[in-house]
Amino acid sequence: MLLERKMGRRLMLAAAASIGLVASVGIAAAEKTKVAAIYTLPVEQQWISRIHKALNTAAERGDIDYTFSENVANTDYERVMREYAEQGQQLIIGEVFGLERAARKVAKDYTDTAFLMGSSFGPVGPNFSVFDNWIHEPSYLTGMVAGSMTETNVIGMIGGYAIPEVNRLMHAFMDGARDVNPDVKFIVNFIDSWYDPPKAKESAFAMIDAGADIMYAERFGVSDAAVERGVKAIGNVIDTAGDYPGTILASAIWHMEATVDKAVAHVSGGSFEAADYGQYSFMAFGGGSMVLDESLVPADVASAVKAREVEILDGLFRVNVNDARPSSDN
Amino acid sequence: MDILQILLSESFWAASLRIATPLIFGVLGALICEKSGVLNLGIEGIFVAGAMTGWLAVWLGAGLWGGVLVAALAGGFFGLIHAVLTVPLGLSQHVSGLGVTLFATSVSYFSYRTALPTVTSPPRIEPFRPLDMPFLSDLPFFGPVLFQQTALTWLALFMVGLVWYVLNRTALGIAIKAVGDNPNSIDAQGLSVYALRTGAVVAGSALMALGGAFLTMSAFDAFFFGMVNGRGWVCIALVIFASWRPGKALLGALLFGAFDALQVRLQTEVGALVPSQVFLAAPYVLSIFALVIAARSADYPRALLTPWFKGQR
Numbered sequence: 001m002l003l004e005r006k007m008g009r010r011l012m013l014a015a016a017a018s019i020g021l022v023a024s025v026g027i028a029a030a031e032k033t034k035v036a037a038i039y040t041l042p043v044e045q046q047w048i049s050r051i052h053k054a055l056n057t058a059a060e061r062g063d064i065d066y067t068f069s070e071n072v073a074n075t076d077y078e079r080v081m082r083e084y085a086e087q088g089q090q091l092i093i094g095e096v097f098g099l100e101r102a103a104r105k106v107a108k109d110y111t112d113t114a115f116l117m118g119s120s121f122g123p124v125g126p127n128f129s130v131f132d133n134w135i136h137e138p139s140y141l142t143g144m145v146a147g148s149m150t151e152t153n154v155i156g157m158i159g160g161y162a163i164p165e166v167n168r169l170m171h172a173f174m175d176g177a178r179d180v181n182p183d184v185k186f187i188v189n190f191i192d193s194w195y196d197p198p199k200a201k202e203s204a205f206a207m208i209d210a211g212a213d214i215m216y217a218e219r220f221g222v223s224d225a226a227v228e229r230g231v232k233a234i235g236n237v238i239d240t241a242g243d244y245p246g247t248i249l250a251s252a253i254w255h256m257e258a259t260v261d262k263a264v265a266h267v268s269g270g271s272f273e274a275a276d277y278g279q280y281s282f283m284a285f286g287g288g289s290m291v292l293d294e295s296l297v298p299a300d301v302a303s304a305v306k307a308r309e310v311e312i313l314d315g316l317f318r319v320n321v322n323d324a325r326p327s328s329d330n
Numbered sequence: 331m332d333i334l335q336i337l338l339s340e341s342f343w344a345a346s347l348r349i350a351t352p353l354i355f356g357v358l359g360a361l362i363c364e365k366s367g368v369l370n371l372g373i374e375g376i377f378v379a380g381a382m383t384g385w386l387a388v389w390l391g392a393g394l395w396g397g398v399l400v401a402a403l404a405g406g407f408f409g410l411i412h413a414v415l416t417v418p419l420g421l422s423q424h425v426s427g428l429g430v431t432l433f434a435t436s437v438s439y440f441s442y443r444t445a446l447p448t449v450t451s452p453p454r455i456e457p458f459r460p461l462d463m464p465f466l467s468d469l470p471f472f473g474p475v476l477f478q479q480t481a482l483t484w485l486a487l488f489m490v491g492l493v494w495y496v497l498n499r500t501a502l503g504i505a506i507k508a509v510g511d512n513p514n515s516i517d518a519q520g521l522s523v524y525a526l527r528t529g530a531v532v533a534g535s536a537l538m539a540l541g542g543a544f545l546t547m548s549a550f551d552a553f554f555f556g557m558v559n560g561r562g563w564v565c566i567a568l569v570i571f572a573s574w575r576p577g578k579a580l581l582g583a584l585l586f587g588a589f590d591a592l593q594v595r596l597q598t599e600v601g602a603l604v605p606s607q608v609f610l611a612a613p614y615v616l617s618i619f620a621l622v623i624a625a626r627s628a629d630y631p632r633a634l635l636t637p638w639f640k641g642q643r
Contacts, residue, residue, distance in 0.1 A: 029621065041555070041556075042439075042554070042555045043450075044449065044451055044554070045454050052450075053450070070554055081546055098486055104339075110337045130632065156598075162606070174524075187598045189594060189597045189598060189606065190597075190606045191610070192606070192607060192610050194556075195554050195555065195556045195557055195559075195560045196556075196557055197548050197549075197550045197552070197554060197557060198545055199558065199559070200592065201549065201550065202345055202348070202349060202590070202594060203594045205341065205345060206341075206345065206591070206594040207341070207598055209341045209595075210595070210598050210599075220552075220554070222549060224550065224551070232493055237333070240451075243451070243454070312599075323337065326531035328597075328598060328599075328600075
């Protein structure tokens, strides 16, 4: 009890001091947008790490006050959303793939709070916006690299769950590979887990045994198998080339910064509306990009891919969107 | 490639043994606990604790075998908590076990975050590598299947023999079995029921933790939240399948590993025809099926789940 009281006094002193500080710094600090993020997985997970990074960047720049909860179960998600809304957070960012309907209900109860959620469905007025990693364009480009470079004409793909955002990128990748190499065959597995690297690795071993010489690494664990067996891999969402030297031919990378900055600007300007922010992950908005390892990819392949990249950026080439579940060619 | 070809391939059997390794540790651990009369549902959390602590110790520079030791100690620690609650205090083994799982999992995640507050992608260690034994590794079939596994897989196989030997050929083993069947007989001998049960739970939990450590130090090289993914629970079912016998425990773990290795390969072959969920569920469905058959003749330790208090008959 005594300790608590002491703590209380200390906290009060600290609060008083910080109020003084804010007053002296001026209103600049008070204008920071309060942003809270809720993640269903730890911040190391590829997809989430990109959101976390963009929000940290915004916080370091001084645009936002950023707080987050990670590893929140879908069953607990609604409570955390409400808690942040009650706290007076201005913008709540997260992912509602497992609770689409419930999350929209929460948003309706807190119309003064802006919600920007990763979702398979559309926005709902007045305050529920959606985003996703729409990096099908760079995925298509990495597919071109893989299609040109496979020698066995077998490419292995391992995904977490067959949900639209995963399927879409896989199809774009397959389209890219088939456009440069009509003979290429795909073998596709889902491990029904976001986060079981040993299992992903075992699946990859099985595919390499079945003849795959390039692995599409949607999950952690796949590139590890590629390194051990001496085959190549294609990265997705994050750039892991440094972790697997000599293995990652190319990666389709997601940049959440464009989406976050847009949403924060709208919230602080008072103009936030329910909208689909998906387009800010397109290459034209800087939300997606492709990197390839020039030391592994032949120059003619690299230049063909770069040429297609320019066409996409100029709006002369459109990558198809296909959310259906991909399956192996037999 | 048809099924027969898959079943005859070296890589399939090598994968089966790899997938089975953490389960072998887990089943043996659960078996020792239950032989002494204590069900340990802390197993899933103890897997997580073993995976985290072993890996973290290696990352901090303890060396691979140092990591194995740390994981075993962490498992033993959580086992001790379970033992104190269920043996001298005689609390519900189900409730205490589930509590230990929740506690061990949360403490592991918390320690991971505290130790590595700012990582963006999990740091990697140099894991156990497949052994390269002169001559043996080059044998056809047996070379790749048996002699190109990591040291931890060999440790698991060795443990099967050791646990069998201790339980069946030593006085300690007889005492452990007796305390799980009829604790009064142990008390009448002047031996301590509490000490035997506590010791068995601590030792069994240490073995379980090695199953977790295998995941982060051999099957993979980093720790992820949620990566244990139900492997501990599978062991609880496999113990019944094994009818509390170490040899059959090995068989059960291998069978599960083989089902799992088969489903990835079948998914690759006929994935277009059948939804992948069917394949993913297959090992579990087949385990349940095997359980139904085996459990009919299962020889339960007769005092399993029954607390014993000194002076009460």
